Amino acid sequence: MLHHIEEPCSLGAHAAVIVPPTWIIKVKKPQNSLKTSTRRKKRTSFKRKTSKRGNEDNKGRPFVIKPISSPLMKPLLVFVNPKSGGNQGTKVLQMFMWYLNPRQVFDLSQEGPRDALELYRKVPNLRILACGGDGTVGWILSILDELQLSPPPPVAVLPLGTGNDLARTLNWGGGYTDEPVSKILCHVEDGTIVQLDRWNLQVERNPDLPQDELEDGARKLPLNVFNNYFSLGFDAHVTLEFHESREANPEKFNSRFRNKMFYAGAAFTDFLQRSSRDLSKHVKVVCDGTDLTPKIQELKFQCIVFLNIPRYCAGTMPWGNPGDHRDFEPQRHDDGYIEVIGFTMASLAALQVGGHGERLHQCREVTLLTYKSIPMQVDGEPCRLAPSLIRISLRNQANMVQKSKRRTSMPLLNDPHSIPDRLRIRVNRINLQEYEGLHYDKEKLREASIPLGIIVVRGDCDLETCRMYIDRLQEDLQSVTSTTQRVHYQDQESSFPRVLSVQRLSPRWCFLDATSADRFYRIDRSQEHLHFVTEISQDEIFILDPEMVMSQQVGTPPGMPDLVVEQPLYYKEFTDIFVFLLLPSYPSVSFFSLSLFFFSFQFIECCKKGANLLIQGPDHCSLLHHAAKTGNGEIVKYILEHGPAELLDMTDSETGETALHKAACQRHRAVCQLLVDAGASLRKTDSKGKTPRDRAQQAGDPDLASYLESRQNYQMVSHEDLETAV
Template sequence: MLHHIEEPCSLGAHAAVIVPPTWIIKVKKPQNSLKTSTRRKKRTSFKRKASKRGNEDNKGRPFVIKPISSPLMKPLLVFVNPKSGGNQGTKVLQMFMWYLNPRQVFDLSQEGPRDALELYRKVPNLRILACGGDGTVGWILSVLDELQLNPQPPVAVLPLGTGNDLARTLNWGGGYTDEPVSKILCHVEDGTIVQLDRWNLQVERNPDLPQDELEDGARKLPLNVFNNYFSLGFDAHVTLEFHESREANPEKFNSRFRNKMFYAGAAFSDFLQRSSRDLSKHVKVVCDGTDLTPKIQELKFQCIVFLNIPRYCAGTMPWGNPGDHRDFEPQRHDDGYIEVIGFTMASLAALQVGGHGERLHQCREVTLLTYKSIPMQVDGEPCRLAPSLIRISLRNQANMVQKSKRRTSMPLLNDPHSIPDRLRIRVNRINLQEYEGLHYDKEKLREACKIQSRSFFFVFACSAIPLGIIVVRGDCDLETCRMYIDRLQEDLQSVTSTTQRVHYQDQESSFPRVLSVQRLSPRWCFLDATSADRFYRIDRSQEHLHFVTEISQDEIFILDPELVMSQQVGTPPGMPDLVVEQAVIAGDLLKFIECCKKGANLLIQGPDHCSLLHHAAKTGHGEIVKYILEHGPSELLDMTDSETGETALHKAACQRHRAICQLLVDAGASLRKMDSKGKTPRDRAQQAGDPDLASYLESRQNYQMVSHEDLETAV
């Protein structure tokens, strides 16, 4: 391709954010030869000093940046923290280096952001993308404060952390899944610049206490500035336990989901110990001259939060709907006011299901006195602070990039008049197993949907689609579209309740097969099918930013991670799925393994929605249980049947199969899951007359972390 050498490079679709190679000037290394030193002696003293100063400025840098100003360019500086959110940043770092100039992508585990920001400080229209948690964003904003860049470049966020509350506030979502880098770059380029209040924290010794009464604890907070929130009490105590455990065993905290599980377990443990119950007796809070201490003591708050942004604790909204309280204004992150909220243990639990705390004040300055060592956290960085006087005041406002609602360059959307008033859209559902295996091959994934559609044809006898058809406005966003799909789901449930079940009986098994419409789980999400190469998930907190015509024009694909496909109608006799259940019930391990190797589905269910794991646990075939746990998906563990609502652990406990109970518990089966009669596996073992097994299950229940579902209903 030698004939292309002389052609100018356009830098591709993302030319506006890419740093051109022509801006990068290599720094020459100083030469130490005799000839060079002789030349230096002949130079004037002025030149010698200038050269020395220049070498000091560029010391340690292999290159310098000499930008060419252009109003169309918005050069992007990318900082990636590979350790955030379970080491997800390593993959992101490689992707950005592929799409952009590697000289504009920096690994924060190798060096801090200061050198890079100094290097690019003279680049006009500079934008920054922080790939990490909220702590990574705060780190970059603090360095920008120190460098005093004018104007300060706005900062966008690619959430890789655990909580990502600031990212949620700015519409960047609760965590990065698999959105293409090209889409992210477009959002950064087109995002709206907004202001973010930042608050100072000044810590002094409590003047009301003599020196000999001061308790042990830190004498200063981990950060002296916060962007999200500052809190003390119960939530800070949980965060401190997580922080200390991660410092001791960092290899155990390499997953965002596992981190949340630890938070849930620590919260439950602290709830039982009631370690923060006396918080209200040891604090004094004054906001803009108003003493809130009497109200705090009256309501016996166990947690006090000073909130700057609407989001808190991984996406909850503790300020709630301002319409409920006419005394307060709606919360904003750029109004120069901080919100003060109190929580009891009950309101903290309600926070996970849409509740809120007790609104105390909206103020510009706070004076906080503590009279004992109390756990505190600043933007997720915890410590146990000795009795202190803490003053909170407005520091400044930072420029941030907020992800905005945008139209894509699809032909349908170029002309606003071409958008139809009504759209008739098919809704197709995909399970997680097929998505993970085929989301890079759009045609195969579409074919998988067609296969699922054929199986559902016999259920509805009227349509060859998994869910159905919705009719929406042409300018409908995905948040509204979700309501239509939920309504469609209710209609389908009423249809299947009248249609009842479709039975299929093959030649080899006397066990009837059933096809029914499984309800959508609360975790379903939309898939963007317009990307050139693959499908990708859309974060639920970003649904209001996407028009339905952005992700598809005639059909919508949704991913349901809890979807379990029952045995499909039309499967020829003799296929592995038709005999695998019989092998489990009969305890034929060799036949069962043979069926699995031929492609039998471990997620198939019978008429009562009993899975293969249910049957193996009930009949006491330990080797088959072990094989399913090793090769099957994790959702089998807590899957319940339709008649009794029992899990496989319930079945094993009822039959007093101790070894199988131990296998299931070790694999992570929930010990708090209740059946339709409100009985746990421990209760079932007690009813079956096995006190030893009941005692074992009770002891394991005390130490088992609460599951993700428990996190949504309890602290």
């Protein structure tokens, strides 16, 4: 292929962000003609020299960057932290190495960002992509402050961490799934530059306490600057336990989901111990000269948060929307004000259902006095700080890249006049097993999808609005009694020519982008307002439902549905554990909530410590009833293996239903199979005379009803054969 050597390279579709090879100049090593002994002596002296000067020689990089200025170029510097969140960084690092010049991609586990930033400090229009958690972003911003680059390059975020609150604020989503690198680069290039307030934390010894009364604890905070929030009390104590456990056993924290599970367990333990109940008695808070201490003591806050961005605790919005409240303004991350919020256990519990904390103040300066060692955290970095005087003040503003809506991915949107008023789009549903097995074969995945119905939406509809239409479509599907039905809404029209899926969509369903050349990929729910319907498809939409049960497969006996084990329930973030406080009586009911709101491993740990599996709640439902109703197969399996036999056919006092009735009503096929295999009675009726098979039929699952009927007949035959044999 010698005739292709002289062809110019355009650097492809992402030429604007790629560092051209012509910018990279190889540094020639100085030739040394001295004898070996002399070289050996020089090498020895060089070691002594580097030990004194540290990293002044920039680690001897074999190249330098000599940029050629161009207004059309936005060169990108990529930093990847492989240790963030679920250890996705290694895969991300390889993908960026493939798409970009490897000299512009850096692994933060090998070296910090300082050397790379110094290497590229003279590159005009430079942009930075931080692939990691919020801590990684803060690290890079701190180095930029130290280097004093002018102007400071804007920073975009690819969220790989656990909370990713800053990434959510800037529209980058709550976590990276499988979005193509090509689209990520387009979003970084087209993103809007916004400002982010950064705040100083100055720590001194508490002057009100004598030296001999100071308690043990850290004398300084992990960071002296924060971008997201600074907090003390309950949440910081939970984060501190997580941090200490991860430092002791890092191999156990290799996934984002497992990290969140540990947060939930630590929050539950801390709630039982009530370690932060006296926080209000040991702090003094003054904001812009206003003493908030009396109000903090009156409301007995167990957590105080100084918030810079709207998001907190993996996506919640603790400031809320003040609306017409005259005392407070909506929160912004670039207004030079910090929001002060107080939390009780009840308000922490309400965060996950749209609640907010007690708004205390919006101020520019804070003086905080503590009179005992209190857990604190700075952007997720925790410590237990000795009694101190802490001053919070505005440091500066950093340039950040905010992800914005794009209308360039579909030819239809190039001309605004060509956008139709209404789009008729078919909705197709895909389960997780088929997506993971076929997402690289787009045609087979299309064939495996199940039509859900047709929606009619506006041409400029975004995915957030489209989600509401699909939810309405799902509600109508539950009431369909014929094969054809047409429903008119005021702003929507839906029709169902062929109903093939009546199983309800789970709350965790998400959109799939089918426009990528190589595969389908998931769209983060927090980014749905950034995508238009026409960007992911023109005539049909694909959605992924991770809890959808697979249809009957080849090799399944006739009349028996394919009982695939359902995916584990991914519960909400760790603050969900505060639902314990909403229960009417503690601790008798709190143990039941483990099967409803908590994770299987924590439930099993409680059982190992002597919890009674026969315990019943106020409605006389057993643990097996609750686990079967929620569809948690792991808990059901554990109870069946370790619990007494009478749990199988135990009924509740209100409806007379067994655990099998509960599972059949909710169409939890895998749980039904576990109960039937364990010997649960299929002929037992509830207070209305209904068998589990009748309940499955009423719930709209004929396959499950057919399976239960066949197993019921099998039980009857086996019983007659047993009597004959006797």
